[in-house]
Amino acid sequence: MTNEIESQGIVRELIETNITRRLIPRGLSWFGCMGGLSLVAFMIQLGTGVFLMFYFIPSATEAVASIQKVSHSVPYGWLVHRIHAVGPHVMIAMVLSHMLRILFKGIYRHPRELHWVSGACLLILTLVMYYTGYLLSAGNHSSHSFIPVTFVYALHIAGIPLAMGLFMGIHFFMVRSTGIYEPL
Amino acid sequence: MAMLDTPCRGEAFASLDVNTYMTILANASPLLFQKTKLLSLVVRFDNMKDYTKGKSPEMLEPFFPNELSRHIIVSCFLVILEMGAVIFFPLSWKAIDRPDHIPWFLLPVYKLHKLVHNEVLFIFVLVLSALLFVSWPFLVRDKKWNVSSFHNAEGKNGSYAKHSKERCNLWHRPVLFAIVISTIISLITLCFIKT
Ligand code: HEM
Numbered sequence: 001m002t003n004e005i006e007s008q009g010i011v012r013e014l015i016e017t018n019i020t021r022r023l024i025p026r027g028l029s030w031f032g033c034m035g036g037l038s039l040v041a042f043m044i045q046l047g048t049g050v051f052l053m054f055y056f057i058p059s060a061t062e063a064v065a066s067i068q069k070v071s072h073s074v075p076y077g078w079l080v081h082r083i084h085a086v087g088p089h090v091m092i093a094m095v096l097s098h099m100l101r102i103l104f105k106g107i108y109r110h111p112r113e114l115h116w117v118s119g120a121c122l123l124i125l126t127l128v129m130y131y132t133g134y135l136l137s138a139g140n141h142s143s144h145s146f147i148p149v150t151f152v153y154a155l156h157i158a159g160i161p162l163a164m165g166l167f168m169g170i171h172f173f174m175v176r177s178t179g180i181y182e183p184l
Numbered sequence: 185m186a187m188l189d190t191p192c193r194g195e196a197f198a199s200l201d202v203n204t205y206m207t208i209l210a211n212a213s214p215l216l217f218q219k220t221k222l223l224s225l226v227v228r229f230d231n232m233k234d235y236t237k238g239k240s241p242e243m244l245e246p247f248f249p250n251e252l253s254r255h256i257i258v259s260c261f262l263v264i265l266e267m268g269a270v271i272f273f274p275l276s277w278k279a280i281d282r283p284d285h286i287p288w289f290l291l292p293v294y295k296l297h298k299l300v301h302n303e304v305l306f307i308f309v310l311v312l313s314a315l316l317f318v319s320w321p322f323l324v325r326d327k328k329w330n331v332s333s334f335h336n337a338e339g340k341n342g343s344y345a346k347h348s349k350e351r352c353n354l355w356h357r358p359v360l361f362a363i364v365i366s367t368i369i370s371l372i373t374l375c376f377i378k379t
């Protein structure tokens with residue numbers, strides 16, 4: 001019973017300090033949203049990617065047929081596939097603007113060097129994500145098939161996303177503890 | 185956590201009915217919240233920055249609902265942008281057997297590959313630029329900057345903040361600024377080179 005009350009207290013405190021009673025500096029720039037937008041774009045890739053996973057068959061012989069099935073006989077499959085194919089361009093534009101803002105405002109300075117390091121790794125991982133995804137869709141052309149499709153597939157749906165999740169966790173945790181950069 | 189006593193909109197929401205949903209929340213997942221110490225562990229290791237330190241109430245605003253609604257507006261903007269891209273982005277609509285294409289952000293790499301015939305050299309250049317990119321903050325370290333920005337970040341004293349404002353944007357360091365701008369220009373030029 002005391003345990004229950006104690007945990008209620010903790011949850012209550014969590015909600016109050018993080019949401020309802022939290023105060024933030026006034027007048028933050030809209031440009032500061034680019035990081036958040038990169039995250040939203042990543043989430044869109046994640047959502048559409050999981051949908052594609054249900055149908056995609058990572059094999060040199062069946063990949064073409066499975067993509068064809070997604071875009072012709074699954075309801076809205078063409079849309080999800082299209083979003084997953086165009087989304088990376090939007091996401092990378094967001095990540096690059098986020099990075100350029102940090103660069104030109106000099107926000108990578110102490111105490112935020114490691115924010116930059118984790119962010120830079122995220123950008124590189126995003127590019128690798130694009131490349132592996134490209135190989136998956138181009139795997140059908142068979143000209144790129146010097147790497148086994150299953151290997152590229154494992155990287156694209158598990159290996160790199162897990163690494164990105166880890167780096168994002170570190171990234172956000174650090175932003176949380178140093179606080180957002182405030183111009184004065 | 186030091187909180188200001190000024191009433192704000194966020195507080196009005198806080199008093200709305202926190203007790204009701206708190207009970208539901210705490211009971212809804214007894215395993216996580218009651219049987220284990222996970223939650224208290226998370227709370228102990230989480231050190232969120234307190235923005236109220238050294239600030240007057242006018243310099244602050246409630247996160248909820250102000251910032252939260254801003255997040256929602258901005259996310260909607262992204263979804264609209266993405267839908268626009270789905271329709272207008274110049275990418276073949278064919279699901280398979282698409283013509284080969286190089287995305288705009290990999291153009292410099294592609295052109296570099298065309299220019300540098302030595303495979304080893306090409307990979308060396310790529311790895312070197314990635315390393316330089318990742319370690320940029322450490323390469324351009326400056327003592328004077330660091331001291332001021334540290335105090336600024338800590339929010340200890342307004343006067344430090346003023347000092348750091350003088351030299352914080354990149355264009356206040358001409359050499360670095362020149363390096364960055366010329367790198368960007370050469371990357372863009374690389375995209376237009378005919379190979
Ligand atoms: C997938 C890629 C990325 C995601 C999802 C992401 C997400 C975020 C988010 C949500 C923030 C919070 C504040 C803000 O939006 O400015 C942030 C801050 C930051 N990010 Fe990123 N980021 C990414 C890539 C990068 C890159 C490529 C860099 C730099 C090379 C970078 C460096 C930073 C720094 C230095 C901050 C601290 C800014 C401040 O204190 O105001 N991030 N990131």
Ligand code: HEM
Nearest residue numbers: 045046049050052053056085088129130133134136137157
């Ligand atoms: C940073 C995030 C991501 C990027 C940049 C990205 C990029 C891509 C690209 C460019 C393609 C080729 C699409 C085409 O042209 O047909 C692709 C395919 C694919 N992606 Fe992703 N992706 C990301 C995240 C994910 C995630 C998280 C998953 C799964 C959980 C996923 C699952 C798939 C699958 C199954 C395919 C094959 C289907 C197809 O070829 O369309 N993706 N991805």
